[in-house]
Amino acid sequence: DVQLVESGGILIQPGGSLRLSCAASGFTISSIYMSWVRQAPGKGLEWVSLVYSSGSTYYADSVRGRFTISRDNSKNTLHLQMNSLRAEDTAVYYCARGSSSWPPVYFDYWGQGTLVTVSS
């Protein structure tokens, strides 16, 4: 069975850095697209970042230059390095699996999410 388990969310001060992790099982993350999607409290879903099976990466304008998506293939784990955090980055961060290794892709499996709170 496909499973995605996020971790790393905490309360952190503005300007701080944080790394989120998503441990995957039931499939190999390097063979498929993987993404991060976030949801601010009481708000809708916002796509954040995606990594292709080839390793190419994409970012939302709101996080480009501050966030970095990466994979640890040996541990089958996806990461999101978050720097220069702002209050508006406060959200539940979901790891989501892409539906295939070729576009177009939707997100067929989601983790339970990890809460990041940016506040002084």
Next chain:
Amino acid sequence: EVVMTQSPATLSVSPGESATLSCRASQSVGSNLAWYQQKPGQAPRLLIYGASTRATGIPARFSGSGSGTEFTLTISSLQSEDFAVYYCQQYNNWPPWTFGQGTKVEIK
């Protein structure tokens, strides 16, 4: 960027009735449209992809239709477990992958 607009924001429906949710794209996305269901405190769950194909394990009372810029999710004979927020998402023109703002289906 493709802007996705859902209507209505809230839909009040009695159990056993049907619900029709709309999603409009600011430009054509072909049939590359997905629907997700989200219950309070839970992650989104994929319901429909390719505008009309039900995901694995999704009951037949959920159906999707449309193409281009206009899409519909219909839930026939609403069950108690169907009261939730529903999001549409386009995956035709990316990045970014964009979501609608959601429609909340509540008990009337």
